[in-house]
Amino acid sequence: MDRILEVVIAKYNYWIYIVLMMIGLYGVIAKNNLVKKIVGMSIFQTAIILFFISMGMKKGATIPIIIHGQEASVRASDYINPLPHVLMLTAIVVAVSTLGVALALAVKIYKEFDTLEEDEILEKIRKS
Amino acid sequence: MRILGILVCVATGAMLIWASGEFPPWGDPNSPASLHVSPRYIEKTMEETSVPNAVTSVLADYRGYDTMFETTVIFAAGVSCFMLLRLFSGRERSSHHYRHILTGLTLRVRRKGKQLPELEEFEPMDSLWTPYDLILRTLCRFLIPFIQLFALYVIAHGHHSPGGGFQGGVILGASMILLAISQDMRSALRRIRERTLAIFSVAGVAIYAGTGALCLLLGSNFLDYAALSRIFPVDPVGARSLGIFLVEVGVGIAVMATMIVIYHNLASEGFLDEGL
Amino acid sequence: MIWQLDLVILTLVVICGIGSLMIKDLLGAAILFGAYSFMMCVLWAIMGAVDVAFTEASVGAGVSTVFFVAAVFHTTRRTKD
Numbered sequence: 001m002d003r004i005l006e007v008v009i010a011k012y013n014y015w016i017y018i019v020l021m022m023i024g025l026y027g028v029i030a031k032n033n034l035v036k037k038i039v040g041m042s043i044f045q046t047a048i049i050l051f052f053i054s055m056g057m058k059k060g061a062t063i064p065i066i067i068h069g070q071e072a073s074v075r076a077s078d079y080i081n082p083l084p085h086v087l088m089l090t091a092i093v094v095a096v097s098t099l100g101v102a103l104a105l106a107v108k109i110y111k112e113f114d115t116l117e118e119d120e121i122l123e124k125i126r127k128s
Numbered sequence: 129m130r131i132l133g134i135l136v137c138v139a140t141g142a143m144l145i146w147a148s149g150e151f152p153p154w155g156d157p158n159s160p161a162s163l164h165v166s167p168r169y170i171e172k173t174m175e176e177t178s179v180p181n182a183v184t185s186v187l188a189d190y191r192g193y194d195t196m197f198e199t200t201v202i203f204a205a206g207v208s209c210f211m212l213l214r215l216f217s218g219r220e221r222s223s224h225h226y227r228h229i230l231t232g233l234t235l236r237v238r239r240k241g242k243q244l245p246e247l248e249e250f251e252p253m254d255s256l257w258t259p260y261d262l263i264l265r266t267l268c269r270f271l272i273p274f275i276q277l278f279a280l281y282v283i284a285h286g287h288h289s290p291g292g293g294f295q296g297g298v299i300l301g302a303s304m305i306l307l308a309i310s311q312d313m314r315s316a317l318r319r320i321r322e323r324t325l326a327i328f329s330v331a332g333v334a335i336y337a338g339t340g341a342l343c344l345l346l347g348s349n350f351l352d353y354a355a356l357s358r359i360f361p362v363d364p365v366g367a368r369s370l371g372i373f374l375v376e377v378g379v380g381i382a383v384m385a386t387m388i389v390i391y392h393n394l395a396s397e398g399f400l401d402e403g404l
Numbered sequence: 405m406i407w408q409l410d411l412v413i414l415t416l417v418v419i420c421g422i423g424s425l426m427i428k429d430l431l432g433a434a435i436l437f438g439a440y441s442f443m444m445c446v447l448w449a450i451m452g453a454v455d456v457a458f459t460e461a462s463v464g465a466g467v468s469t470v471f472f473v474a475a476v477f478h479t480t481r482r483t484k485d
Contacts, residue, residue: 030133076167
């Protein structure tokens with residue numbers, strides 16, 4: 001019992017990130033509406049970014065901007081790892097680009113089929 | 129479909145939670161992510177590039193190749209929204225709305241075809257949203273120049289504070305979107321035309337790639353900003369700082385133009401006459 | 405990092421995420437998505453990633469929510485699921 005509590009307190013952060021990822025994945029797979037699918041994709045993307053940022057944390061360290069008076073003696077363990085932040089900045093840019101294109105596709109589909117539900121769209125394609 | 133979805137998500141989640149037993153403890157300074165390359169970036173950023181913000185120096189100098197392709201991705205998203213949605217044959221609306229300037233009366237004219245030209249006492253309005261809100265219009269008109277000034281500050285000060293090219297570009301784009309929302313889309317299009325936006329979005333990518341090509345022409349590697357010290361009167365360390373600033377400006381311009389293009393095409397369904 | 409604050413904000417994030425997928429009104433889903441985005445930004449700022457939090461604040465609350473609302477206005481607002 002003690003060991004289980006220990007494991008939970010050490011790792012509960014990772015478990016919540018995995019729960020968020022699975023919520024996003026469920027939204028993409030199982031929801032019928034196209035806009036809900038796009039929301040699920042976005043939730044998945046931000047959960048992955050959260051996971052990466054949490055990997056760069058160091059206990060007792062400060063933000064990765066070198067303090068003004070201490071440029072001569074910089075120690076790497078005083079500052080948070082900046083490398084995941086850089087990769088995730090690119091990831092956010094790509095996420096907003098795919099969001100824009102996905103919403104443009106959804107508007108075009110609505111103009112063509114007059115509905116946003118996936119099963120009705122498949123019916124109309126099968127009929128025509 | 130729903131049950132299959134729940135099953136897949138629960139199975140994947142369980143596997144990931146079981147794999148998370150192997151992760152290093154949260155916040156450990158000796159985790160493998162923080163050991164190999166990043167101590168070198170933190171320790172050498174001041175003496176090699178004289179930029180205190182480690183994220184900006186890694187983004188634009190040490191990993192500048194990735195950022196160039198990120199800018200290309202943003203440009204490609206703008207182009208694909210334009211190609212998906214933009215229609216050039218004029219919209220046949222069934223009714224137009226006009227507002228009398230002096231009294232605030234709104235008229236709805238049921239007449240097919242393009243809009244009537246702007247008459248003297250009446251001004252055309254967007255049809256999706258008819259009430260007239262004086263407080264919102266005046267407030268946003270006063271606020272937008274300050275938002276743009278702040279965005280330019282964020283781009284220029286990215287060396288010393290959180291910020292940089294991408295954040296400033298998004299805020300610049302958001303200021304023009306605010307103009308299009310609070311007044312109507314015609315006034316936003318009058319301030320910055322569609323052709324100008326297209327030229328800006330290409331110019332951003334061209335500035336970034338052009339800086340790299342300039343370094344190539346001066347005899348060094350692609351995107352090796354130390355070569356810029358041959359034309360500008362700075363030493364190689366300052367030349368890297370200058371190179372970072374140039375590419376941040378390029379990224380900011382490209383991002384601003386793309387955000388405005390995507391908004392205009394989404395909000396007016398491609399016709400660019402009226403918006404939200 | 406104060407772990408109580410961390411736990412509260414993580415719970416809020418999960419609630420906003422589930423709520424944005426379950427609600428039957430698409431405009432409400434767009435607004436809840438904006439709230440989720442902002443909570444994520446606060447979480448990253450607590451963890452020390454100030455550049456990423458700045459970017460998410462400007463992109464998520466400024467531009468992404470506006471795109472969603474514009475798309476919902478030009479399609480339908482109700483959904484049966």
